[in-house]
Amino acid sequence: LVRLRARLSRSQNSLGKGLLTLLSREHLDEDTWEEIEDTLLTADVGVAPTQDLVERLRERVRVLGTRTPQDLRALLREELLTLVGTDMDRTVHTETRGAVDRPGVALVVGVNGTGKTTTTGKLARVLVADGKSVVLAAADTFRAAAADQLETWGKRVGARTVRGPEGGDPASVAFDAVKQGTEAGADVVLIDTAGRLHTKTGLMDELGKVKRVVEKQGPVDEVLLVLDATTGQNGLVQARVFAEVVDITGIVLTKLDGTAKGGIVVAVQRELGVPVKLVGLGEGADDLAPFEPEAFVDALVG
Numbered sequence: 556l557v558r559l560r561a562r563l564s565r566s567q568n569s570l571g572k573g574l575l576t577l578l579s580r581e582h583l584d585e586d587t588w589e590e591i592e593d594t595l596l597t598a599d600v601g602v603a604p605t606q607d608l609v610e611r612l613r614e615r616v617r618v619l620g621t622r623t624p625q626d627l628r629a630l631l632r633e634e635l636l637t638l639v640g641t642d643m644d645r646t647v648h649t650e651t652r653g654a655v656d657r658p659g660v661a662l663v664v665g666v667n668g669t670g671k672t673t674t675t676g677k678l679a680r681v682l683v684a685d686g687k688s689v690v691l692a693a694a695d696t697f698r699a700a701a702a703d704q705l706e707t708w709g710k711r712v713g714a715r716t717v718r719g720p721e722g723g724d725p726a727s728v729a730f731d732a733v734k735q736g737t738e739a740g741a742d743v744v745l746i747d748t749a750g751r752l753h754t755k756t757g758l759m760d761e762l763g764k765v766k767r768v769v770e771k772q773g774p775v776d777e778v779l780l781v782l783d784a785t786t787g788q789n790g791l792v793q794a795r796v797f798a799e800v801v802d803i804t805g806i807v808l809t810k811l812d813g814t815a816k817g818g819i820v821v822a823v824q825r826e827l828g829v830p831v832k833l834v835g836l837g838e839g840a841d842d843l844a845p846f847e848p849e850a851f852v853d854a855l856v857g
């Protein structure tokens with residue numbers, strides 16, 4: 556696991572710095588508040604959260620009177636933390652719930668290209684490093700390359716991959732993986748699914764079926780939605796579609812290394828009412844970090 560703050564500071568810093576510079580202006584006139592609003596919107600914070608924050612900042616700056624740089628930094632840090640949320644359960648639940656005699660099961664969903672398979676591989680690595688035995692399920696049976704990619708990750712991190720015939724039934728691959736994981740006494744099964752969004756109905760049917768079939772063997776412990784942080788509003792539209800099909804329990808925001816638009820954390824949490832639990836910070840095996848609001852806000856404010 557990489558240190559979140561160190562890896563984020565370069566790409567995210569501009570948001571906090573920009574806000575601090577604007578808040579430090581001698582005259583906080585309407586134009587300045589508009590610039591503050593634009594800065595937040597440009598960073599993908601989203602309209603409603605931006606308006607909330609600006610309103611609170613206005614009030615607090617008014618009460619503050621004199622504005623020292625330290626005061627402003629502390630104030631901004633506090634408000635951004637409130638916005639990001641410090642009281643959500645950000646644990647990735649991979650332990651079996653209840654008295655079910657089978658591994659913990661996590662479903663990984665999202666549009667193709669967002670980083671689903673890479674995230675599944677990275678997460679497997681974290682779990683294996685934690686002493687867990689992990690089985691990977693290649694439930695994207697439509698792209699042979701996707702199953703190959705997952706299997707490569709499996710070999711790399713020390714996890715067995717269960718796959719089916721090309722074009723086969725994704726739900727049966729998921730079912731088999733859980734069955735084999737149970738027989739082998741594995742701790743966790745991670746199911747990598749397909750995400751062809753252009754066939755929305757097909758996707759709904761398929762994902763819903765994967766979940767139902769797995770649930771015959773016990774509850775799914777975590778449903779992670781993988782979102783590409785660089786896709787902005789598009790990502791939010793995708794998120795909504797997936798949330799209609801399955802109950803998302805956590806969000807993984809990938810490619811946060813390649814964008815200064817960290818505000819998407821706030822927007823997507825608000826949209827789905829689900830916490831960001833993990834962030835992707837690069838293509839490498841170790842480039843996955845738990846999402847820590849304090850470290851994230853520190854990286855923003857610099």
Ligand code: GDP
Nearest residue numbers: 667668669670671672673809810835836837838
């Ligand atoms: P999938 O189709 O959703 O399974 O997506 P992949 O896992 O194949 O990832 C698509 C591309 O995004 C690959 O080139 C990955 O290496 C890259 N990728 C995934 N996660 C990250 C990340 O956190 N940062 C960066 N920079 N690239 C990533």
